[in-house]
Amino acid sequence: MNSSTHVADWLKAGGLRPTRQRLALAGLLVGDGLNRHVTAESLFALSSGAGEKVSLATVYNTLRAFCEAGLLNEVVVDGSKSYFDTRMDDHPHFYWEDSHTLTDAPADELHIAGLPKAPDGMEVARVDVVIRLRRA
Amino acid sequence: MNSSTHVADWLKAGGLRPTRQRLALAGLLVGDGLNRHVTAESLFALSSGAGEKVSLATVYNTLRAFCEAGLLNEVVVDGSKSYFDTRMDDHPHFYWEDSHTLTDAPADELHIAGLPKAPDGMEVARVDVVIRLRRA
DNA sequence: TTAAGTGCAAATTATTTGCAGTAAG
DNA sequence: CTTACTGCAAATAATTTGCACTTAA
Numbered sequence: 001m002n003s004s005t006h007v008a009d010w011l012k013a014g015g016l017r018p019t020r021q022r023l024a025l026a027g028l029l030v031g032d033g034l035n036r037h038v039t040a041e042s043l044f045a046l047s048s049g050a051g052e053k054v055s056l057a058t059v060y061n062t063l064r065a066f067c068e069a070g071l072l073n074e075v076v077v078d079g080s081k082s083y084f085d086t087r088m089d090d091h092p093h094f095y096w097e098d099s100h101t102l103t104d105a106p107a108d109e110l111h112i113a114g115l116p117k118a119p120d121g122m123e124v125a126r127v128d129v130v131i132r133l134r135r136a
Numbered sequence: 137m138n139s140s141t142h143v144a145d146w147l148k149a150g151g152l153r154p155t156r157q158r159l160a161l162a163g164l165l166v167g168d169g170l171n172r173h174v175t176a177e178s179l180f181a182l183s184s185g186a187g188e189k190v191s192l193a194t195v196y197n198t199l200r201a202f203c204e205a206g207l208l209n210e211v212v213v214d215g216s217k218s219y220f221d222t223r224m225d226d227h228p229h230f231y232w233e234d235s236h237t238l239t240d241a242p243a244d245e246l247h248i249a250g251l252p253k254a255p256d257g258m259e260v261a262r263v264d265v266v267i268r269l270r271r272a
Numbered sequence: 273t274t275a276a277g278t279g280c281a282a283a284t285t286a287t288t289t290g291c292a293g294t295a296a297g
Numbered sequence: 298c299t300t301a302c303t304g305c306a307a308a309t310a311a312t313t314t315g316c317a318c319t320t321a322a
Binding site: 076081082096105109110111114115117121122123125131134 | 210212213214215217218228230232233241242245246247248249250251252253254255257258259260261262263264265266267268269270271272
Binding site for chain 2: 285286287288289295296297
């Protein structure tokens with residue numbers, strides 16, 4: 001299985017039509033199988049740099065669509081921008097406060113021994129752990 | 137010590153002038169000694185409802201000033217709004233996704249046994265734990 | 273053929289800022 | 298007095314949306 005079938009399958013898994021724009025963006029996101037963290041602007045820059053003709057509005061709409069299709073996760077770390085993560089399991093993040101960058105933190109080094117129980121009538125949707133880093 | 141001296145002291149601790157507006161907002165935030173979570177809009181509504189004359193811009197500026205003075209903590213849980221917490225120690229939060237509300241989670245029920253170590257040259261500024269709740 | 277997707281440009285939302293006036297030290 | 302603070306209204310920044318056009322199924 002090559003990279004383009006992988007990308008096409010990834011879109012199909014979300015029930016999304018494989019348009020030229022989506023294939024281009026998806027290729028940049030998951031084409032190489034590595035985890036990636038982007039903002040709308042950073043993905044737009046990446047896409048433009050790669051010579052792809054995709055409008056900024058479509059990048060926004062597409063990221064939202066990928067998210068709603070369960071293909072991406074939105075991570076909230078900075079009030080002013082939305083970050084999207086190609087990795088879908090619940091895992092901790094490093095947020096580099098000086099560069100406003102988001103990266104994965106090694107999940108196996110995090111051990112949550114006790115978690116507050118959800119209040120009555122509620123259940124835990126997700127537990128976000130963000131380790132904020134500053135220059136030492 | 138009554139509520140108003142407490143509020144005045146709280147401002148003084150941050151090195152901020154006790155103006156009418158700040159005393160009013162601080163009174164609503166920490167006047168009763170309870171922990172509180174607000175957004176600029178919610179505090180503005182609270183203040184207006186209490187008959188205080190404080191402009192929305194001043195609410196924004198004041199929350200930011202309190203934060204910079206180390207009197208409040210900003211908590212990022214929702215990309216679209218900023219939340220401020222009067223409780224200053226590192227503790228977990230419940231975020232109620234249906235009502236977009238933030239509350240404290242019992243800190244003693246959370247046990248982080250292992251935490252990923254900070255990369256070289258970096259140190260952990262803070263660890264944010266947000267337990268996202270949905271209706272069960 | 274037909275409903276979904278795209279690209280502009282205009283609209284929205286949360287927040288910040290410039291600047292003239294007001295008040296605290 | 299002098300510098301910080303306040304309040305508007307205008308500016309910004311990230312994101313969304315209306316609508317005519319294009320394209321996948």
